[in-house]
């Protein structure tokens with residue numbers, strides 16, 4: 001059954017505001033001729049959201065799925081690292097993690113998290129997480145290539161003096177890169193496809209969607225300000241390109257074929273893949 005699934009799958013990501021710590025690459029020099037004004041409503045600026053924050057967010061969701069099923073997940077940090085907070089690391093190990101790579105002693109591929117995200121030296125993860133290219137012009141967004149509609153904005157915050165005598169005198173100004181009204185596809189490519197990978201991805205995306213206002217499961221660096229609350233959904237991997245595009249067409253609903261594919265996906269494929277996931281977690285470290 002896994003043979004029917006393409007190695008490229010897509011996750012729909014929707015968020016009103018996203019601030020990623022690794023900063024957003026923009027093509028604003030095209031739009032502004034070097035005269036970028038933060039507040040100009042004519043800004044038509046696209047860019048690229050690097051995959052690092054997205055990857056951490058997804059991984060954390062997957063770790064939770066494994067732990068909910070009474071498995072332990074690979075700790076993301078190297079076990080021989082000189083952690084500044086050793087007690088915090090030990091506490092993580094008591095709370096559903098095993099030291100990174102320890103699972104390799106039991107199986108060649110390690111645990112399912114290690115298998116997907118990779119580890120030491122020559123062990124790339126089996127899932128490649130791509131950056132998301134976004135554009136404010138919907139007609140130029142190619143969802144089948146993992147792109148999104150979204151607007152870049154640079155946010156300015158004034159930090160003012162709290163002392164009454166200073167009359168809110170500005171102390172400094174900070175700038176944040178942000179993307180607003182993001183809606184599009186995150187493209188994941190599997191170097192090797194295993195049924196448990198797809199089941200874990202589907203469950204993690206459901207989990208992240210259901211917990212999208214939890215502080216721990218928001219995305220990026222503005223979580224105290226409501227940034228990074230993400231609605232997400234695994235787009236049915238059985239859809240063809242035409243159907244995938246249709247998901248984003250606000251004027252059109254799902255076709256009968258798409259609804260049939262949803263039934264087949266939920267009732268057959270996902271159930272089948274899920275039993276592989278259960279087995280792997282039960283067997284695993």
Ligand SMILES: [Zn+2]
Nearest residue numbers: 074103111114
């Ligand atoms: Zn592991």
